[in-house]
Amino acid sequence: MTLVSRIAGFARDMLQATLFGTGGAMSAFIVAYRIPNFLRRVFAEGSMAMAFVPVLNEIKEKGDKAALKSFVDHMAGALCAVVLVVCGLGMLLAPLVARLFAPGWADQPELLAQTAQMLRITFPYLLFISMMSLAASILNSHGRFGLPAFTPVLHNLTMIAAMLWLAPRFELPPVGLAWGVLVAGFLQLALLWPMLGRFGLRPRLRPGFGHPQVRKVGRLMLPTLFSSSVAQVNLIVGTAFASLLAAGSVDWLYYSDRLVEFPLGLFGVALGTVILPHLSRRHAAEDAAGYSHSLDWALRMALLAGVPAGLGLLLLAEPITATVYNYGQFTPFDTRMAAISLTAMSLGVPAFMLTKVLAPAFFARQDTRTPMRAAIWTVVANVVLTIAITTPLWLQGIPGAHGGIALATALAGIFNAWLLWRALRRAGLYRPQAGWGGFALRLLVACMAMAAVVLALRGWIGDWTTIIGWQHRVGWLGATIAAGAGTYLVAMAACGLRPRHLKH
Structure with a gap:
């Protein structure tokens, strides 16, 4: 669904x-x-x-x-x-x-x-x-x-x-x-x-x-009024800053955010929705080992989907933007501008996805103060980073200054995920299960293989904005994504990942 x-x-x-x-x-x-x-x-x-x-x-x-x-x-x-x-x-x-x-x-x-x-x-x-x-x-x-x-x-x-x-x-x-x-x-x-x-x-x-x-x-x-909506707070901060930049900046950020929301909604939100009642039941049953094991499984699933999703958005930022938006009133210039912010924001996708799991880990225990503290620091970091990165670009009149806002959002998301993970570890609520080293190596090899295939196909196809007709754009983009996803899955299987490893 x-x-x-x-x-x-x-x-x-x-x-x-x-x-x-x-x-x-x-x-x-x-x-x-x-x-x-x-x-x-x-x-x-x-x-x-x-x-x-x-x-x-x-x-x-x-x-x-x-x-x-x-x-x-x-x-x-x-x-x-x-x-x-x-x-x-x-x-x-x-x-x-x-x-x-x-x-x-x-x-x-x-x-x-x-x-x-x-x-x-x-x-x-x-x-x-x-x-x-x-x-x-x-x-x-x-x-x-x-x-x-x-x-x-x-x-x-x-x-x-x-x-x-x-x-x-x-x-x-x-x-x-x-x-x-x-x-x-x-x-x-x-x-x-x-x-x-x-x-x-x-x-x-x-x-x-x-x-x-x-x-x-x-x-x-x-x-939780603050902590559970930190990503939205950062987007609102970004929208306010974007209103100060070139006309269209608010729109370019909005459209790139909508593309980032695809993997987050498909995997991150779904995973967080399922894991919250599960972790809350583990906590209610005072099953600390089961709680930690469930959290470990969810973190691996988040990375398994989040890392290739973020990498795919990074490598295909302009082709995806052109395929989805570059028609009618949305010009090739709009496509390039939206692709800039999508490229920057894609760096935070794995962290955004991890946060969908890490925050419910606290809420399931009815601990809302720890995520709130992390959220406060995250928003402060986002504002500081937005000012530090975007202001020089804006003052110099560099096109694509809104990309600085997107980059600040991504870096703040990484910082938020790190703060939540560190708090869980310090409190002894999460103990990593065996096999993380092998999992990380498989993920690295599979993503490198995927990147090689995607870059080769993108270079061969050329500029997506010059492809006439949405059917052709969708066809080429679908083929490229399918080739990348297929390579990723085959490489994961070749490195030893089996369906039983995905079961909880």
Whole structure:
């Protein structure tokens, strides 16, 4: 389902770039879309889920169905009440929010006004998606992963419909995309909410701020508000800096980030979603050895997917960007600029993927303070690196200064993963299993073989932007990726990796 979602996401991004290109009202939409998306990671998929799932599993383990239902009712009511207030404030203060997140547009009042207009439409999306994520967390805790993983497919299909049907009906077409975001959130919630009835857990909204387990989630959630969304915080910081640079910088960063999100969503998020309830059960059962073993397996899986994914994005940054985006209003210049930031950001993909495993390792133990401390240091590092790398490029007028923002994001992600790994080791919570040396050697050899094949094919094919027709671009890119992936898998097998090594 996650794979289908990412393919639908590619189709959506391709259509969006082709029809709307970069700059102007499209930049305003990207900012208006990113802000509630950032808050979604805070209130929904990130912070709330990381705090909610361990407490839910703890109550589930005791077998008290009445207590479980009471907790779900009060938690749903409390979450709904808080997010309603946030949405109301966001809509009321939309002009101030737009100015805060896009300070570089201070001398472009029309662009800020367009951003505020679309923010008022997209902010209520946060309510729908937060309640949907609560439902998804409950379903995941009951071993139902398929339908929640399908909801992003529904989101992408709704956005495609909005581009084709809604956007042309507005004087400012990106406004139609903003309405598409809102409709997508409603449809995702409508899909999952009835499914909770199968487990007798369809919530009756009772704002239960005094409920002991809800208060416990609140205590756990406060530190995670920051730590579970550190990557999104860094992206928001990057967006603010990009608004100070050349026109189109916000868009180029957005489109390259969307490509990085493909492997992260396909492998990283899926792995983190599965490992969190598993680790929380190990912790609840006081099985320290099983907890460490499960974490070791997840880290190897993250690297097994993350290292070749990051390397592939690095080697094929421009071909991928050209294949997905370089049509219609998205020019070859836009392709080169987006490829610069994709190349820089791809360096952080393995670390981003490791973080999807390392952060849940703490949340499963209901330890939210350690990831919060790591997140604070990471954001500080990101701001310092962004200023240090981007400012000289900007002052010298070097094209592609936004690549400095992407590089800072990648380096900060590596720093965050290292901080979390070190904390686990120091606390004695994680003891590496035998075989890491052989695993690292296999990974190195396989990636070198993959890189040789990919570079040879890329050099032979030449400039992707000169290939006429998306079918030809997709065909050549698919063949190159298939050859690289096949080489990687064959090399791994030749070095001794077997399917039994992947089982947990």
